[in-house]
Amino acid sequence: QIDPGSSRGGRTGALTPPPFADEVQKIDANPPKGTRDFPPEDMRLRSWLFHNFREVSRLFGFEEVDFPVLESEALFIRKAGEEIRDQLYCFEDRGNRRVALRPELTPSLARLVIQKGKSAPLPLKWFAIGQCWRYERMTRGRRREHYQWNMDIIGVPEVTAEAELISSTISFFKRIGVTASDVGFKVSSRKVLQEVLMSYSVPEDSFGRVCVIIDKIGKIPVEEIKKDLKHAGMSEVAVEDLLQVLSIKSLEKLEEILGDSGEAISDLRQLFSLAEKFGYSEWIQFDASVVRGLAYYTGIVFEGFDREGKLRAICGGGRYDKLLSTFGGDDLPACGFGFGDAVIVELLKEKGLLPKLDHQVENIVCALDSDLQGAAAAVATKLREKGQSVDLVLEGKPLKWVFKRAARINAQRLILVGLDEWQKGMVSVKILSSGEQYEVKLVELE
Numbered sequence: 001q002i003d004p005g006s007s008r009g010g011r012t013g014a015l016t017p018p019p020f021a022d023e024v025q026k027i028d029a030n031p032p033k034g035t036r037d038f039p040p041e042d043m044r045l046r047s048w049l050f051h052n053f054r055e056v057s058r059l060f061g062f063e064e065v066d067f068p069v070l071e072s073e074a075l076f077i078r079k080a081g082e083e084i085r086d087q088l089y090c091f092e093d094r095g096n097r098r099v100a101l102r103p104e105l106t107p108s109l110a111r112l113v114i115q116k117g118k119s120a121p122l123p124l125k126w127f128a129i130g131q132c133w134r135y136e137r138m139t140r141g142r143r144r145e146h147y148q149w150n151m152d153i154i155g156v157p158e159v160t161a162e163a164e165l166i167s168s169t170i171s172f173f174k175r176i177g178v179t180a181s182d183v184g185f186k187v188s189s190r191k192v193l194q195e196v197l198m199s200y201s202v203p204e205d206s207f208g209r210v211c212v213i214i215d216k217i218g219k220i221p222v223e224e225i226k227k228d229l230k231h232a233g234m235s236e237v238a239v240e241d242l243l244q245v246l247s248i249k250s251l252e253k254l255e256e257i258l259g260d261s262g263e264a265i266s267d268l269r270q271l272f273s274l275a276e277k278f279g280y281s282e283w284i285q286f287d288a289s290v291v292r293g294l295a296y297y298t299g300i301v302f303e304g305f306d307r308e309g310k311l312r313a314i315c316g317g318g319r320y321d322k323l324l325s326t327f328g329g330d331d332l333p334a335c336g337f338g339f340g341d342a343v344i345v346e347l348l349k350e351k352g353l354l355p356k357l358d359h360q361v362e363n364i365v366c367a368l369d370s371d372l373q374g375a376a377a378a379v380a381t382k383l384r385e386k387g388q389s390v391d392l393v394l395e396g397k398p399l400k401w402v403f404k405r406a407a408r409i410n411a412q413r414l415i416l417v418g419l420d421e422w423q424k425g426m427v428s429v430k431i432l433s434s435g436e437q438y439e440v441k442l443v444e445l446e
């Protein structure tokens with residue numbers, strides 16, 4: 001029983017109370033805090049977005065996979081101080097199991113790869129579109145759920161995998177009208193960080209934590225970054241030097257600092273060379289400050305950003321060669337990205353690129369007499385079997401109402417089932433755009 005005072009599509013008047021009024025329990029018609037409903041107009045945009053995610057995945061030869069929204073909490077427990085861990089939507093179920101609403105898809109994908117083992121021949125190219133959750137204090141009024149498109153390549157150690165993944169995101173942007181003037185990709189490698197940290201003998205097991213701290217550059221004061229880095233075991237000199245390296249924006253400069261023999265520079269040179277062959281050089285730039293906020297990345301990392309700098313990262317990803325082995329699986333190379341459904345919509349709004357998506361049906365079918373409701377149903381079935389969409393008027397309504405509904409649902413044709421015509425095996429058809437009207441034998445109705 002929804003509170004009659006609440007807005008219900010503009011319907012007027014209170015609802016008639018049920019027989020057992022004392023059992024009425026008014027509910028809030030809004031969804032839980034931080035979550036969204038998708039009424040038809042919003043669902044059309046979401047379906048359009050997902051259709052483009054799926055089309056690009058198809059063009060790149062990827063196979064769709066899916067996993068439960070609910071996972072064992074253990075899948076997401078990492079000790080690197082990630083935000084994703086602090087905001088885990090976790091609880092104890094009725095079987096006293098620690099479970100969580102997934103905050104991301106990659107650990108589930110890794111779990112499925114391990115489960116499939118040798119039965120899934122490498123390389124695996126899998127994609128998924130799934131709802132992900134975080135429990136964020138509502139003080140910041142941010143969403144607690146979003147849908148992510150993920151593409152992952154398992155079993156390819158070469159940088160060609162990252163180049164392919166970046167290419168797929170750019171294909172997506174191009175499909176929806178976003179250009180290299182709107183969006184760019186900052187690309188780096190965590191091996192840059194690794195080589196600097198190793199030169200200061202920072203312990204390997206602090207690596208993930210240092211990355212999470214560095215990902216906050218530009219989001220929290222630099223003094224806090226420095227404090228956290230020292231707290232993670234780095235000396236004053238190491239911190240200063242690291243921040244210096246992270247400000248580098250050219251591979252030439254990076255080579256001056258790291259030399260030209262390390263894996264970081266070699267991977268990045270290969271990636272930028274592949275970008276040229278793929279034809280997307282104008283979309284990407286080296287930026288040593290990009291580390292991404294997930295602890296498990298081990299190599300190339302990248303993130304799509306809006307060049308006007310108004311929005312948060314649009315998408316991001318990278319190489320995570322150790323994740324499967326940390327879950328007890330084989331030491332398989334892996335890379336992937338996540339692409340959320342919210343920031344991209346903000347970008348499309350900014351750029352005036354939101355598609356116009358109206359509900360549409362090809363036919364509205366109406367009986368002109370209550371005795372002909374069955375006949376109208378037969379006409380609707382015939383058209384549907386021919387693959388035509390039909391909105392069948394389900395109760396006796398005045399023609400004025402029928403025409404109003406036809407306009408509201410963008411029907412192309414009105415099919416009227418009247419007694420005289422029906423007795424001749426005919427129906428009358430009105431083309432609503434032109435007003436043209438004619439009678440046609442049911443057997444010839446196309």
Ligand SMILES: Nc1ccc(Br)nc1
Nearest residue numbers: 103132133134143145
């Ligand atoms: N990981 C995550 C989940 C849900 C939202 Br909204 N943002 C980020």
